[in-house]
Amino acid sequence: MNIGQASRASGVTAKMIRYYDEIGLVRPSARTESNYREYGERELNELRFIRRARGLGFSMEEITRLLSLWRDRDRPSREVKAIADKHIADLEARIAEMQAMVGTLRHLSHCCAGDDRPDCPILADLTGGTAPSEPRPRTRRG
Template sequence: MNIGQASKASGVSTKMIRYYESIGLVRPADRTDSNYRSFGPREVNELRFIRRARNLGFSVEEIGKLLSLWRDRERPSREVKAIAQSHVADLDARIAEMQAMADTLRELARCCAGDERPDCPILADLAEA
């Protein structure tokens, strides 16, 4: 199948397929005699794998490691688990940071009268930083 068909089958845009190929995340596609990319079921499955991993928030570097492990049928699962656990820890830290930001903004908004007066604790707090 051509790149458009592979895109449709995998849910990955043609632009991202080209990008993933350019950075070496996926192997270069075979080429037809007229130099068009040609994709088979293996490549489409890898693109689906990448799409799912991106949807779970894995970085391109992490996806590269996961893809390498996925391709290696002899790999120990502990390596995969370690990557997943590290990613969960990163997500938990980001969630905590975002919750702290939301709490701060919630409190600042509570303190703001939101009326015709010019004084605003939200702007005052931003100016302090």
């Protein structure tokens, strides 16, 4: 099949297929006499593997290693598990960082009057100021 058909069958864009081929992530596909790439089941399986790994947030370096292990039928599964466990730890750390960001932003938003006045603890914090510890009363300007 050609690159368009492989793209539809794998869910990977033709542009990304070309990129993966260029960086050596996928093994070079066969070429026709007119130098067009041809894709078979092996390449489709690799492209689906890459798409799923990217969907799980693995880095290109991790995907390269996982793909290499997947191709090696004599691999020890402990190497695959080690990569997955490290990725889990990285994801959990990122989640914790994001939850801390949400907490900070929630506090800043709570402290902001959100009225017509120009002073804003959110902007103050972004410029290196400190956020107030208690929300200011929301008063109407008359």
